[in-house]
Amino acid sequence: MFKRKLIIVLIVLLNTLTACNSTAKDITLIDKKVTSYKIILSANPTKLELRTAKVLQTYLKKASGTELKIVNEGKGILPPAIYIGDTKMGNKMRSGKLEPESYFFGTDDENIVFKGGGGKGLIYGVYSFLETYLHCRKIDTREAIVPNLPIIKIPANIEDYHKPQFEYREVYYPTVHNAEYLEWHKLHQLDDLWGLWGHSYDKLVPAKIYFKTHPEYYALVKGTRQASQLCLANPDVYKIVLSEFKKRIADNPDAMYWSLSPNDDIGYCECEKCKAIDNEEGGPQGSLIKFVNSIAEQFPDKKFATLAYGYSHRAPKKLKPAPNVYIFLSNIDAYRDKPLSEEGSAAGFRRDLKDWSALTPNIFIWDYVTEFTNYLAPFPNFNTLQANIKYLKDNGVKGIFEQGSGDTYSEFAEWRCYLLAKLLWNDTLNIKEQNQSFLNDFYGKEAAPYIEKYVNELEKERLTTKRKLDIYGNPINEWNSYLTPALIEKYADLFDKAEAASENNPVFFNRVKIARLPLEYTVLQQARFYGIEKHGIFIKGENDNWEIKPKFADKVKKFVNDCKNAGITELAEGGLTPQKYQQQWDSIFKYGVINTKAIGATVALKYPNAADFPAKGTSTLVDGNPGYEDFSYNWLCFYGTQMVATIDLGKPTKVSKLFMHFLDDPRHWIFLPEKIEAEFSTNGKDFYSVPALTNNTNEEHYNLDIKGFNIKNDKNKPIRYIRVTANPIKSLPDWRYRENKKPMIACDEIYVE
Numbered sequence: 001m002f003k004r005k006l007i008i009v010l011i012v013l014l015n016t017l018t019a020c021n022s023t024a025k026d027i028t029l030i031d032k033k034v035t036s037y038k039i040i041l042s043a044n045p046t047k048l049e050l051r052t053a054k055v056l057q058t059y060l061k062k063a064s065g066t067e068l069k070i071v072n073e074g075k076g077i078l079p080p081a082i083y084i085g086d087t088k089m090g091n092k093m094r095s096g097k098l099e100p101e102s103y104f105f106g107t108d109d110e111n112i113v114f115k116g117g118g119g120k121g122l123i124y125g126v127y128s129f130l131e132t133y134l135h136c137r138k139i140d141t142r143e144a145i146v147p148n149l150p151i152i153k154i155p156a157n158i159e160d161y162h163k164p165q166f167e168y169r170e171v172y173y174p175t176v177h178n179a180e181y182l183e184w185h186k187l188h189q190l191d192d193l194w195g196l197w198g199h200s201y202d203k204l205v206p207a208k209i210y211f212k213t214h215p216e217y218y219a220l221v222k223g224t225r226q227a228s229q230l231c232l233a234n235p236d237v238y239k240i241v242l243s244e245f246k247k248r249i250a251d252n253p254d255a256m257y258w259s260l261s262p263n264d265d266i267g268y269c270e271c272e273k274c275k276a277i278d279n280e281e282g283g284p285q286g287s288l289i290k291f292v293n294s295i296a297e298q299f300p301d302k303k304f305a306t307l308a309y310g311y312s313h314r315a316p317k318k319l320k321p322a323p324n325v326y327i328f329l330s331n332i333d334a335y336r337d338k339p340l341s342e343e344g345s346a347a348g349f350r351r352d353l354k355d356w357s358a359l360t361p362n363i364f365i366w367d368y369v370t371e372f373t374n375y376l377a378p379f380p381n382f383n384t385l386q387a388n389i390k391y392l393k394d395n396g397v398k399g400i401f402e403q404g405s406g407d408t409y410s411e412f413a414e415w416r417c418y419l420l421a422k423l424l425w426n427d428t429l430n431i432k433e434q435n436q437s438f439l440n441d442f443y444g445k446e447a448a449p450y451i452e453k454y455v456n457e458l459e460k461e462r463l464t465t466k467r468k469l470d471i472y473g474n475p476i477n478e479w480n481s482y483l484t485p486a487l488i489e490k491y492a493d494l495f496d497k498a499e500a501a502s503e504n505n506p507v508f509f510n511r512v513k514i515a516r517l518p519l520e521y522t523v524l525q526q527a528r529f530y531g532i533e534k535h536g537i538f539i540k541g542e543n544d545n546w547e548i549k550p551k552f553a554d555k556v557k558k559f560v561n562d563c564k565n566a567g568i569t570e571l572a573e574g575g576l577t578p579q580k581y582q583q584q585w586d587s588i589f590k591y592g593v594i595n596t597k598a599i600g601a602t603v604a605l606k607y608p609n610a611a612d613f614p615a616k617g618t619s620t621l622v623d624g625n626p627g628y629e630d631f632s633y634n635w636l637c638f639y640g641t642q643m644v645a646t647i648d649l650g651k652p653t654k655v656s657k658l659f660m661h662f663l664d665d666p667r668h669w670i671f672l673p674e675k676i677e678a679e680f681s682t683n684g685k686d687f688y689s690v691p692a693l694t695n696n697t698n699e700e701h702y703n704l705d706i707k708g709f710n711i712k713n714d715k716n717k718p719i720r721y722i723r724v725t726a727n728p729i730k731s732l733p734d735w736r737y738r739e740n741k742k743p744m745i746a747c748d749e750i751y752v753e
Helices: 002-024 047-064 088-093 121-133 179-184 235-251 272-281 285-296 344-357 382-394 413-425 431-443 448-465 485-502 506-530 552-565 578-591 617-622
Strands: 026-031 039-041 070-072 082-084 103-107 112-116 151-155 159-162 168-172 194-196 218-221 224-230 257-259 303-308 325-330 363-368 399-403 538-540 546-548 602-605 636-639 643-653 657-664 675-681 687-689 705-712 719-727 744-752
Touching (some): 026 047, 039 047, 047 121, 047 151, 112 121, 168 413, 285 325, 344 363, 382 413, 382 448, 448 485, 506 552, 617 636, 617 744, 643 744
Parallel strands (some): 082 112, 257 303, 303 325, 363 399
16 A cells, blocks of 8 residues: 555656656757747738837847848748747637737747737737846836847746736836837837827817907806816807817827816816706816716717816716716825825825726826925835835726826936836836846946935935925925935935945946935035025125135036936926026025024014924024025915014114015915014013005916015114014905915015114
8 A cells, every 4th residue: 555655656746847847848049149940920910010020039139149030921931930919820829819908928849929919018028028038128218238148048838928907007207208118118108198188178278269258168266257277067168179179089090098187277167057066066076077078978989088186186976977088086185205005195085086986997096206396306205106006006096197207307217217117017026126126237236235225224214204205395394304414424425335336337327426416406405494504505704794605606516517417407397497596596696695683583473384384493584594486495484374473682782674575476375465564672572663564466476576575663772672573465366266275474584784
C-alpha cells in the first residue's frame, strides 16, 4: 500500500514538473541579430494596424539591432511569426470581439499574437508588451528608454488580456502633449474626444452677441437679467443651443463627448418657469438636467456631459439624466491631505457621488492634483493619488479628468503625470515600486534616493503639523508648519546631495535643479511675508532706512531665468508668467518699506479676523511689511464684520497722521470699506475722534487694486492709543452676489507718522 502511494506521488510530481517546464518554455524571438520571425498583418490592414506594426518593428530594432520584415497574411507565409490585428492566427488564439480599448497579447509554442478592441487597444497592447517584456520605459516627452537586448526571449503559452478600468482617462500636464506618451500610457486628450469642453453656455449662446438685444435669454437673478447663466426655460434658448450643436456635430462628427454646462459663474435663473422645476427637484440642477436631456434626446448617438459643479453639484430629487448624458462631478471643495474616502471636507462630494450614482451609471469625476494659486509650491499629496483613484473606481465612476497644471510645469509634474496615468489603467499596482522605478529613470539611481527622501520628509512634516492641503493654498502660510526656515534648510541639504550625486550627468543634474525650484520659490514668497524680519527682503541701512538685502535682487533674477530655461510659462493659474513675476519683484524693490512708529506695537481686536487668512494675526497691522496683490498673506482680513483695532504704542508719542492700505478685490469678495474712523487716547479710555473717511466707489469691476487712505491728527499732543474702525459694505452688490458669501475687508498695515 505504501509503495502504491509513493508511485502515485511520484507520477503527480513528474506531471507537475513537466507542466511547469512547458509553461516556462521561452520563445527566442531574436538571438544576436538572428531571427526567423516576421511581423504579419491581415490582407487588408487598417491604418492603426500598420502603425502598430511599425512601432513594434522600430523598438525591436532599437533593442536588438535587428529589423523584422512586415508582411501581409497570405499563401506562403509560414510560422513562426508575430501576428498583429485581425489575422487568422490572432482569431484562432483569441476568438471574438474584444471590449473597447482592451488588448490581448498571447503566445503558443512559437507564435506571438496581438489583438485590440475598438479605439487604440491594439497599440496599447504593443506598448504594454514593450514595457513588460523588453523593459522599455516612456517617462516623459523625450525618447523612450530602450535597453540593449542582443537576445530577446518571450514566455511561451501565455494569455495576457487587459481592459480599461475607466471609459475616460485624462491627466492634464505638459507631458501629455506628446502623442507617443499618450498612447504608451493609454490616456485620452481633450482634442481627441471632445467636440465641446467644460463650461459651455457662453460658447453656445454668447452674451456679447445676444444679451443686449435679448436679455430674456439669460438668467433672472434677484429680479434682474444677468449674463451669468442661461434661462433654460426659454424656448428660443433651446432652439439656439440645438442649432449650434447641429452645426458643431456636423463639423466634427467623430467627437465622442459634448459638454453642455453652466458658465464658471454664479447667478442661475430664478424666473418662474425655471424656479418651478428647481423647486420640484431640490435646486437649479433640476432645470439643468431637464434642458440637457432635451438636447441629448436629439442626438442619441452622442454623449453629452454636464458639470455638477458650484450651484449644480447636488443631484435632483427624482429627475434622471438621459442614457447618453454624463454627469461630470467636481470635488473642488475637498482638501488634499487625506484620501477622498476619509477627508472631512469631501463629505459633500461623497454624498453627491452617491446621490448621482443612484440616478445614473454615467459619472465622470473632475479631480484636482496641484496647487493652482502656486504651481511651483511644494504640494505633498502623493499619499492620496492611488487611494483616490481606487475609491472612485470602487464607486462605479466611469471616467476621471485629473487636472494638473495644464500646459505649464508644476512641482514634480512629470512624476505625478506618470503615476496618475499608471493608476488610471491599474489602481492595484505596487505604488512604491512605481515611484522608485520612475525616480531611478528620471533623476538617476544616485540622485533618486535624495529626491525620494525629500518628498517623504515633506509628507512626514505635513502629517506632524496636521495642516490641510488646499488647491488654492500658499506656501507662505506654511511658514510655521512644514515649510519653516529650519525645515527648508533641511530640505535644501537633500537637494545639495542630489545635485552632487548627479553632477556628472547633465540631463539628471538639470532635472534635479528643476525639482528644486519649488523650494526656491517658497523662500522667495516667504521673504515677502517676513519683509523686514530675519528671513525677509529688507535690512536697516544708513539713516535708519530700509534697504534690499545684498544679492537678493540677483537671487530673484536667477530664479526667473531658471524658470524660463525650464519651460515654465505660468507660476499660477490665471497667467502669472515668469516675466510678470519679475515685474512684481521690481515693484516691491522700488516702493520698499514705509517707516512707521507703530512697528512692534501691541494690537487688540474687538472682533476676530478671518481665521482662513491668519497672516501674522494682530501683528500683521504693525509688522512694517506692506501688503501686495495676494490677500492670503500680509493682509489682515475681516469677514462680514468691522475691523476695530486698538494699537498701544507703549508710550506717549506725537502722531500727526495715520496711513493704511485696503485691498479692492471683488473677485474674492473683498471690497473697500465704506467708512474709516480713527480715534486717539492717552489713557486707553478717553478717546477723541477726527473726521472719518467715506468711500462710495464700489461700482462693478473685477480689477485688483490697493488703495491708500490718510487720516490726519491735528491735535499736537502725545497720545499712546489709536483705535481704527473700518466698516465693510453692508451687503454684497448684486453684480457680485453669491449665496453664503459676505463682504470682506483687508488691511495690510496701520502706519503711524
